[in-house]
Amino acid sequence: xxxxxxFFGEFMAVREIKASDITDTVRMLxxxxxxxxxxxxxxxxxxxxxxxxxxxxxxxxxxxxxxAKIARDEKVPMCQDTGFAVVFVEMGxxxxxSGGSMDDAINEGVRHGYKEGFLRKSIxxxxxxxxxxxxxxxxxxxxxxxxxxxKITIAPKGGGSENMSRVTMLTPxxxxxxxxxxxxxxxxxxxxxxCPPVIVGACIGGTPEKAAILAKKALLRKIGEPNPDPExxxxxxxxxxxxxxxGMGPQGLGGRVFAMAVHLIKHPCHIASLPLAVNICCHASxxxxxxx
Amino acid sequence: MSDEIKKIxxxxxxxxxxxxxxxxQVSITGTVYTARDSAHKRLIALxxxxxxxxxxxxxxxxxxxxxxxxxxxxxxxxxxxxTSYRMDAYSERLMEVGMKxxxxxxxxxxxxxxxxVKHKAVYFAAIGGAAALIARSIKKVEIVAxxxxxxxxxxxxxxxxxRVVVINDTKGLDLYKMGQEKYQIA
Ligand code: SF4
Numbered sequence: 001x002x003x004x005x006x007f008f009g010e011f012m013a014v015r016e017i018k019a020s021d022i023t024d025t026v027r028m029l030x031x032x033x034x035x036x037x038x039x040x041x042x043x044x045x046x047x048x049x050x051x052x053x054x055x056x057x058x059x060x061x062x063x064x065x066x067x068a069k070i071a072r073d074e075k076v077p078m079c080q081d082t083g084f085a086v087v088f089v090e091m092g093x094x095x096x097x098s099g100g101s102m103d104d105a106i107n108e109g110v111r112h113g114y115k116e117g118f119l120r121k122s123i124x125x126x127x128x129x130x131x132x133x134x135x136x137x138x139x140x141x142x143x144x145x146x147x148x149x150x151k152i153t154i155a156p157k158g159g160g161s162e163n164m165s166r167v168t169m170l171t172p173x174x175x176x177x178x179x180x181x182x183x184x185x186x187x188x189x190x191x192x193x194x195c196p197p198v199i200v201g202a203c204i205g206g207t208p209e210k211a212a213i214l215a216k217k218a219l220l221r222k223i224g225e226p227n228p229d230p231e232x233x234x235x236x237x238x239x240x241x242x243x244x245x246x247g248m249g250p251q252g253l254g255g256r257v258f259a260m261a262v263h264l265i266k267h268p269c270h271i272a273s274l275p276l277a278v279n280i281c282c283h284a285s286x287x288x289x290x291x292x
Numbered sequence: 293m294s295d296e297i298k299k300i301x302x303x304x305x306x307x308x309x310x311x312x313x314x315x316x317q318v319s320i321t322g323t324v325y326t327a328r329d330s331a332h333k334r335l336i337a338l339x340x341x342x343x344x345x346x347x348x349x350x351x352x353x354x355x356x357x358x359x360x361x362x363x364x365x366x367x368x369x370x371x372x373x374x375t376s377y378r379m380d381a382y383s384e385r386l387m388e389v390g391m392k393x394x395x396x397x398x399x400x401x402x403x404x405x406x407x408x409v410k411h412k413a414v415y416f417a418a419i420g421g422a423a424a425l426i427a428r429s430i431k432k433v434e435i436v437a438x439x440x441x442x443x444x445x446x447x448x449x450x451x452x453x454x455r456v457v458v459i460n461d462t463k464g465l466d467l468y469k470m471g472q473e474k475y476q477i478a
Binding site (some may be wrong): 160 | 309330357358360361362363368369370371373374377395397398399417418419421422423424426427428441442443453457467468470471473474475476477478
């Protein structure tokens with residue numbers, strides 16, 4: 001709904017979005033993300049099945065395709081770890097939210113989605129380990145952008161792959177080589193813990209916290225969609241080859257396809273620093289978007 | 293890795309465990325118990341206090357899993373393995389009191405691999421993330437302890453043709469290393 005608001009004596013158009021509509025959308029997206037694996041991931045499984053040389057590796061791809069089909073057909077989660085609800089919001093600066101706060105609306109949606117979708121509640125106190133029992137709070141990352149649109153992406157992330165994430169501050173003299181070495185080594189050390197075949201997300205630059213967020217955002221790109229930056233596209237190719245040449249294969253049991261894709265993002269950094277964040281995503285690469 | 297599928301039914305004996313080799317495809321039918329970090333911590337606390345465990349550990353196979361809630365009409369929700377290294381600190385104590393098998397995903401610490409040789413036990417991997425598919429081989433589920441832990445409660449599961457692969461055997465071999473050596477391109 002568009003309406004006019006008076007700011008400092010000038011009229012400007014604002015678009016109103018109801019908090020309850022955000023809650024509804026989040027609820028639906030939580031369930032969809034966990035039960036309906038993206039077509040790009042399914043296609044990557046099919047490609048992997050063709051590429052894989054190890055018979056065990058091939059059997060794993062076949063099992064993953066079957067698993068994704070059961071999840072989609074029966075509307076059950078593809079993985080029992082239905083993750084931390086990570087929510088990316090792109091909010092147009094002409095949007096106003098009515099009837100409650102945005103964060104409350106999103107958390108309410110997570111609460112409903114995880115309950116009604118029979119999704120596992122995995123969020124707890126770091127010391128007592130007491131479960132919050134409704135999978136809240138969500139991790140909400142908001143960008144204010146131009147325009148009057150409101151875009152929301154739910155990206156549930158399991159603990160097994162999240163535990164393999166790292167942020168490091170490299171020395172600028174190390175350059176690209178140090179970046180490539182660190183990512184390959186991280187992938188090797190993570191072994192079969194993050195349920196390979198994986199997608200490796202990484203951000204080079206920024207500050208430690210900026211890099212961590214962008215490394216996760218890099219995972220949202222569709223598998224197979226080329227990186228618009230030719231330099232990064234080249235590095236992605238090199239990294240994918242090096243990682244798959246490790247020979248660790250699907251589930252780390254030996255084979256050709258240890259990773260299905262590498263997604264890089266670059267951000268300017270301080271003259272004294274070369275930050276690098278690596279975020280590995282398992283084959284249950286879940287994310288769904290909604291837009292108002 | 294051979295194509296033959298070895299069929300086993302817990303409780304496992306020393307002889308059964310010694311007949312399994314890293315790389316073997318195994319089909320499990322029978323009872324397995326579930327436990328994750330928090331349940332392991334409580335089991336070890338019971339042992340420390342000299343108290344009885346909530347289930348018979350002799351020959352037991354423990355499956356590291358925290359299933360998603362069952363939908364109406366389902367026996368269990370999705371139920372794939374969780375990462376095993378988080379249980380490394382507890383596993384030897386359980387092997388000392390008779391545990392013979394563990395099912396999870398990911399590599400174990402060296403001291404756990406050594407303990408498997410010493411106490412004659414094996415570590416299996418199930419396909420991480422193939423949780424909706426694995427749930428089909430689970431025929432019955434019952435909570436036996438720690439209901440307050442929710443998904444982390446200890447459950448008795450009756451499984452049928454639950455497919456796993458031997459990662460670490462009683463000879464100290466490790467399939468993760470063997471598999472990589474075969475396909476690595478230097
Ligand atoms: S790493 Fe991913 S696929 Fe594996 S158990 Fe965790 S959420 Fe599931």
